[in-house]
Amino acid sequence: MSEFRGINSGSASDEGSASEAGSVSVDGFASEAGAAPGAAAGAGPAAEEPGTGSGPGRPRAGGTARRRRTVVAVAVGALLLSGGGVAASAFVKSPAQVAADTAPPERDVLTAPVEQRVVTDTVVTRGTVTAAQSVPVTPVGASGEEVARQIVTKVKAKAGGTVRQGEVLLEVSARPLFVLKGAVPVYRDLKPGARGDDVAQVQKAFNSLGHSTGSDPKGTYGPGTQAAVRSFYRSIGYDPLEAEGGDEAVSAARTAEKAARRALEDLEAEGTGGRPLRYAREDLAEARQALTEAEAAAGPVVPASEVVFLKAFPARVDSLTAQPGSVPGERLMVLSAGELVVRGSLDSAQKGLVRRGQRVRILSEATGAEVTGRITTVSDTPGTPAAGGTGDGTGSEGEADEGATAQVSGFPYTVKPDKPMPPALASQDVRLTVEAAASEGKVLVVPVSAVSAGVDGTTVVTVYEKGQRRRVPVRTGTSGDGYVEVRPETADALAPGARVIVGVKPTAGAGG
Numbered sequence: 001m002s003e004f005r006g007i008n009s010g011s012a013s014d015e016g017s018a019s020e021a022g023s024v025s026v027d028g029f030a031s032e033a034g035a036a037p038g039a040a041a042g043a044g045p046a047a048e049e050p051g052t053g054s055g056p057g058r059p060r061a062g063g064t065a066r067r068r069r070t071v072v073a074v075a076v077g078a079l080l081l082s083g084g085g086v087a088a089s090a091f092v093k094s095p096a097q098v099a100a101d102t103a104p105p106e107r108d109v110l111t112a113p114v115e116q117r118v119v120t121d122t123v124v125t126r127g128t129v130t131a132a133q134s135v136p137v138t139p140v141g142a143s144g145e146e147v148a149r150q151i152v153t154k155v156k157a158k159a160g161g162t163v164r165q166g167e168v169l170l171e172v173s174a175r176p177l178f179v180l181k182g183a184v185p186v187y188r189d190l191k192p193g194a195r196g197d198d199v200a201q202v203q204k205a206f207n208s209l210g211h212s213t214g215s216d217p218k219g220t221y222g223p224g225t226q227a228a229v230r231s232f233y234r235s236i237g238y239d240p241l242e243a244e245g246g247d248e249a250v251s252a253a254r255t256a257e258k259a260a261r262r263a264l265e266d267l268e269a270e271g272t273g274g275r276p277l278r279y280a281r282e283d284l285a286e287a288r289q290a291l292t293e294a295e296a297a298a299g300p301v302v303p304a305s306e307v308v309f310l311k312a313f314p315a316r317v318d319s320l321t322a323q324p325g326s327v328p329g330e331r332l333m334v335l336s337a338g339e340l341v342v343r344g345s346l347d348s349a350q351k352g353l354v355r356r357g358q359r360v361r362i363l364s365e366a367t368g369a370e371v372t373g374r375i376t377t378v379s380d381t382p383g384t385p386a387a388g389g390t391g392d393g394t395g396s397e398g399e400a401d402e403g404a405t406a407q408v409s410g411f412p413y414t415v416k417p418d419k420p421m422p423p424a425l426a427s428q429d430v431r432l433t434v435e436a437a438a439s440e441g442k443v444l445v446v447p448v449s450a451v452s453a454g455v456d457g458t459t460v461v462t463v464y465e466k467g468q469r470r471r472v473p474v475r476t477g478t479s480g481d482g483y484v485e486v487r488p489e490t491a492d493a494l495a496p497g498a499r500v501i502v503g504v505k506p507t508a509g510a511g512g
Contacts, residue, residue: 108504108505109464109501109503109504109505110501110502110503110504110505111464111499111500111501111502112446112447112450112499112500112502113496113497113498113499113500114444114445114446114486114494114495114496114497114498114499114500115444115445115446115483115496116442116443116444116445116496117442117443117445117483118438118439118441118442118443119437119438119439119443119445119477119478119479119480119481119483119484119485120435120437120438120439120480120481121353121435121436121437121438121478121479121480121481122433122434122435122436122480122481123346123350123353123354123433123434123436124431124432124433124434125344125346125350125431125432125434126344126429126430126431126432127342127343127344127362127413127415127429127430127432128342128343128344128427128428128429128430129340129341129342129364129421129425129426129427129428129430130336130340130341130342130343130426130427131315131316131318131336131337131338131339131340131341131426132311132312132337132338132339132340132341132416133310133311133312133336133337133338134318134334134335134336135308135310135334135335135336135337136331136333136334137169137177137308137322137331137332137333137334137335138328138329138330138331138332139172139177139305139306139328139329139332149173150172150173150327150328151172151173151325151326151327151328152170152171152172152322152323152324152325152326152327152328152332153171153172153173153174153324154170154171154174154324155169155170155171155320155322155323155324156168156169156170156171157169157170157317157320157322157333158317158320159317159318159319159320160316160317160318161316161317162314162315162316162317163179163310163313163314163315163316163317163335164179164313164314164315165179165180165181165205165208165209165310165313166178166179166180166205166209166232166235166236167179168236169308169333170322170332170333172305172328175238175241175303175305175306176236176238176306177305177306177307177308178236178306178307178308179307179308179309179310179313179315179335180201180202180205180307180308180309180310181204181205181208181309181310181311181312181313182198182201182202182204182205182309182310182311183201183309183311184197184198184201184309185309186198186304186307186308186309187304188304189301189302189303189304190202190221190301190302191221191243191297191299191301192221192222192223192225192226192243192296192297192298192299192300192301193221193222193293193296193297194220194221195219195220195221196219197219199219199220199221199225200218200219201309202225202229202302203216203218203219203225203228206225206228206229206231206232207228209232209235211227211228211229211231211232211235212224212227212228213225213227213228214227214228221299222296223296223299226299226300229299229300229301229302230300233300240300240301240302241300241301241303242298242299242300242301243297243298243299243300243301249294249297249298250291250294250295250298252294253287253290253291253293253294253295254291254294256287256290256291257284257287257288257290257291259287260280260283260284260286260287260288261284261287263280263283263284264277264280264281264283264284267280305328308335310335310337310338311337311338312337312338312339313337314337315335315336315337316335316336316337317333317334317335318333318334318335318336319333319334320332320333321333339416339417339420339421340417340420340421340423340425340426341376341414341415341416341417342360342362342373342414342415342417342430342432343412343413343414343415344412344413344415344432345409345410345411345412345413346378346410346411346413347410347411348382348410348411350411351378351410351411353434353436353437354375354378354413354434354436355375355378356374356375356376356377356378357374357375358374358375358434358435358436359372359373359374359434359435360372360373360374360375360415360432360433360434360435361432361433362415362417362421362430362431362432363430363431363432363433364425364428364430365430365431366428367422367424367425367428369421369422369425371417371418371419371421372417372418373415373416373417373418374415374416374418375413375414375415375434376414376415376416377412377413377414378411378412378413379411379412379413380411381411382409382410382411383409383410383412415432436480437478437480438478438480439477439478439485443477443478443485443487444485444486444487444488444494444496445483445484445485445486446461446483446484446486446500446502447482447483447484447500447502448479448482448483448484449502449503450462450500450501450502451474451476451484451486458473459473459474459475459476460472460473460474461474461486461494461500461501462500462501463494463498463499463500463501464499464500464501465498465499469501472488472490472493472494473488473489473490474486474487474488474489474494475487475489
């Protein structure tokens with residue numbers, strides 16, 4: 001049963017004294033004197049309500065319950081107000097707190113070690129595997145007095161087929177177009193009496209095919225070479241064309257020689273001497289020389305329209321468009337010869353990094369085969385073949401450089417492998433990695449982002465040691481793959497393993 005103790009004017013009640021002057025206790029809830037509801041300072045014992053039967057100093061049952069409910073309500077209200085204040089504080093912030101929450105987090109430095117390595121700068125591009133020599137065959141037509149129309153009359157080569165030296169590819173107006181080995185492109189008809197490297201090239205080709213050029217000097221189209229030409233044409237089933245007007249010139253020279261010889265014989269028979277006899281002998285000598293020259297010039301001809309020169313054999317027919325009825329002057333086929341190489345083109349940015357002699361890694365993604373090689377040619381003009389071509393070998397006008405079967409964009413280049421590539425790679429698209437620059441041995445390197453330049457032009461890196469920063473002036477060198485060579489201006493100012501600042505990073509904080 002609850003206990004209520006009041007405070008009289010300085011004396012305890014009849015039922016007992018208060019536990020402490022000026023305090024009230026209601027079922028364990030305490031409040032200051034005079035704070036309890038219904039209590040008056042200095043009042044005597046509470047009056048008993050009529051009909052309760054309670055003794056003096058005892059509170060009425062109804063009053064106690066009301067006081068208890070009041071105290072509980074006050075306590076619950078206080079708790080609700082406290083909780084509301086806490087909840088409101090979570091959503092309502094002062095301007096200073098808002099600024100603090102939205103400010104950027106504290107930042108820390110990112111560092112990377114100074115390393116010692118070989119720096120290489122690379123260019124990755126693509127190319128196509130082709131033969132060392134790619135020759136478009138574009139004959140200018142046939143020769144001969146009986147030819148009324150220049151047209152392809154027979155095609156003997158097959159697309160994708162193999163071609164050997166001395167083989168006939170096709171016929172133009174019943175005249176053959178054959179292939180011989182040589183690097184000098186055809187640019188003229190080869191006639192008896194001609195001299196030059198192209199003559200020497202033909203002599204070597206005929207000798208290798210078993211058609212001897214006799215005692216003719218190298219590079220001179222003499223009687224021995226004429227005999228070889230006749231023999232070769234017979235072996236492929238055709239008659240050689242003769243030099244134009246040769247027969248008439250020989251006939252006239254023979255007639256002149258005969259007349260000079262008889263005139264000299266008449267003078268000798270008559271016994272005439274002196275000046276007439278001397279003149280007759282000189283005339284005969286000149287007539288004989290003219291006959292020799294006429295006979296030398298009257299032999300068989302190797303027309304430019306009937307021969308294609310390739311550097312190596314066997315060769316392949318990469319493409320074939322010729323068919324009976326095709327008109328000479330059009331591209332009739334494309335031949336490839338020699339070892340496989342890689343051809344491609346560079347854009348303007350790559351052109352400045354690639355030059356002859358650089359190392360290249362060649363990767364076939366289709367087969368996984370990888371070989372190494374070197375850049376052999378790089379064109380200085382975009383869209384044109386690389387320097388060093390030998391032409392199409394047919395002597396036709398407008399002949400393209402070696403390997404130039406079509407115009408390309410960018411700067412064409414050629415890569416020659418260090419060892420022969422497998423034939424299966426022919427015509428494949430491959431990836432090329434060109435080592436565009438390399439340092440001479442191992443050097444000190446840092447990430448490119450570690451290097452900065454001041455307003456005075458000084459280039460520095462910032463070393464980070466035990467929370468302290470130290471700027472080190474450096475000179476930069478070869479760069480590649482995200483690194484740059486650095487040479488400190490002061491010896492021993494930078495060593496492998498030192499940490500240099502490459503940037504800053506946000507620390508773990510607001511927003512993660």
